[in-house]
Structures are given as structure tokens and as C-alpha cells.
Amino acid sequence: MTILDKIVTTKKEEVAKMESLGQAAIFQEAGFQFERPSFYDAIRHPGLSLIAEIKKASPSKGIIRHHFFPVSLAKELAKKASALSVLTDQDYFKGDPSYIPLIRQEVMIPVLRKDFIIDPIQVHQAKWLGASAILLIKTILDDSTALNLLALAHKLGLDVLFEVHSEEDLLWALAQEKIQILGINARDLRHFTVDQEALYHKLNLAKQKRPDILLVAESGIQTREELGQLENIGTDAVLIGEGLAKNPSLLEGFKSHEN
Numbered sequence: 001m002t003i004l005d006k007i008v009t010t011k012k013e014e015v016a017k018m019e020s021l022g023q024a025a026i027f028q029e030a031g032f033q034f035e036r037p038s039f040y041d042a043i044r045h046p047g048l049s050l051i052a053e054i055k056k057a058s059p060s061k062g063i064i065r066h067h068f069f070p071v072s073l074a075k076e077l078a079k080k081a082s083a084l085s086v087l088t089d090q091d092y093f094k095g096d097p098s099y100i101p102l103i104r105q106e107v108m109i110p111v112l113r114k115d116f117i118i119d120p121i122q123v124h125q126a127k128w129l130g131a132s133a134i135l136l137i138k139t140i141l142d143d144s145t146a147l148n149l150l151a152l153a154h155k156l157g158l159d160v161l162f163e164v165h166s167e168e169d170l171l172w173a174l175a176q177e178k179i180q181i182l183g184i185n186a187r188d189l190r191h192f193t194v195d196q197e198a199l200y201h202k203l204n205l206a207k208q209k210r211p212d213i214l215l216v217a218e219s220g221i222q223t224r225e226e227l228g229q230l231e232n233i234g235t236d237a238v239l240i241g242e243g244l245a246k247n248p249s250l251l252e253g254f255k256s257h258e259n
Helices: 003-020 023-029 070-077 099-104 120-129 143-155 167-174 196-209 224-233 242-246 248-253
Strands: 049-054 083-087 111-114 133-137 159-164 181-185 214-218 237-240
Touching: 003 023, 003 120, 023 120, 049 070, 070 083, 070 099, 083 099, 099 111, 099 120, 120 133, 120 143, 133 143, 143 159, 159 167, 167 181, 167 196, 181 196, 196 214, 196 224, 224 248, 237 242, 242 248
Parallel strands: 049 083, 049 237, 083 111, 111 133, 133 159, 159 181, 181 214, 214 237
Antiparallel strands: none
């Protein structure tokens, strides 16, 4: 089994546990009490927007931030970020769903729930936690499930960052009018290798075929030069986690935001 296969198996177990505990009804009945700002609007402004990731670890790199305090990190990153991406996977990324409501009480910018979402109960849980948006990864979803989860998220008032890795999935996503925010990941989720040139090719292709869609570049971004190249292509936003941990000066490339 690849790491991705193991992650999906774990997610199925998590979903089964939530259902056995009757949590679906809880998530559907209650909503987060604070204002839910628009993720789409936050990254739509001119120039390159930053989606800064609250991330402690990854399967490929191990611990990324040894001194990890999610709320204080969120407050610091929110000074330059347009939105935050919060890892909620516990087993492989050392995240936690509880980080979202804790962070939402301290920052005003939108929060993306970043996890491996495969079931409607996880979408309801994301809204219950206070997220403004969710991540959907086409690699782990068949066409029907992807569209159903997308529709549910929109029904619940959540934006969706729809992530693709292969050119086949990219072309499929570009043909779906309801996909408004497209994330193109430079990392191969099965082997966790990064190909920046392939990322640039896919971004250019997406820009040509769907100039209306918001484009987000994901993974492997380490330098200010890469940020400049992505902006020249017409990328709307970048999602950076490990790069900010290794090179905090990347933040200098973004305008300050009122928090």
C-alpha cells in the first residue's frame, strides 16, 4: 500500500467511528457561532494571495515545526495571509480538528479545512468546526463522489478548493462549471515527489481553458523567485506550509492584511 492508500483507509475508519457515535446528527444541527468569511473572496483580490498552512508534520518530511503552537502561529501568519489552511488529520500530519475553532476565535481571515475528505459527514463536520472552505482531492474521489461532495459543500455555504495532480484530473475539473477554485498540486501524493515544471505547465493550461477560475498553486514553493514566476503565469494564490517553516522570509513577498 502507498501512503495515500493507508491514509484513505484510515479516513474510512474515522468516518465509520463518527457514524457509530451518531455524530452526523450533531454536525448537521449545530453551526459555528462566529462569522464565516468567504474563502473565495479572500483570495480573489489582485496579485498573488497567500494561503498559509498551519502544519506540524507530513508523512514525507516528518516533523516540520518542532515548536508548534497552532493559535499563535495562525495569528502571526494572518498578518500577511489572505486565508489559512489548517491540517486536521491526526495520524499522518499531527493535526487536529479542534485547531479550527480555536484559531477562528483569534483570527478574522477564512480557514480552509485541509484533510482527506471522502464522506458527507466530514463536510458537515467542517462547517460545525467553523471552516469557511474544505479541500477536495480528486485523486481519492471518483467523479460522482467528487461532484456530490462539491454540491453538498456549496449547499452548506462552504467554498471548495478542488485539488488535482494529474493532467487527466485537471482536464476533468476544468470541464466542471461548479468548480470555482482549482488547486494544482506539484506533489505526487502516491510517492510525495515534487515537479515544479509540471505545475507551471498545468497552471498555464488551466489559465487558457478556464480564465474565470481561481488558480491555487500547491506544494514545493520555497523561494521568492518561484512566487514571482507563479504570479507572472496569473496564479491567484499559493498554498504554502513547509516553505514558510523553512524560509519565513517568504512572507515578505505578500502585503500586510488587517486582522
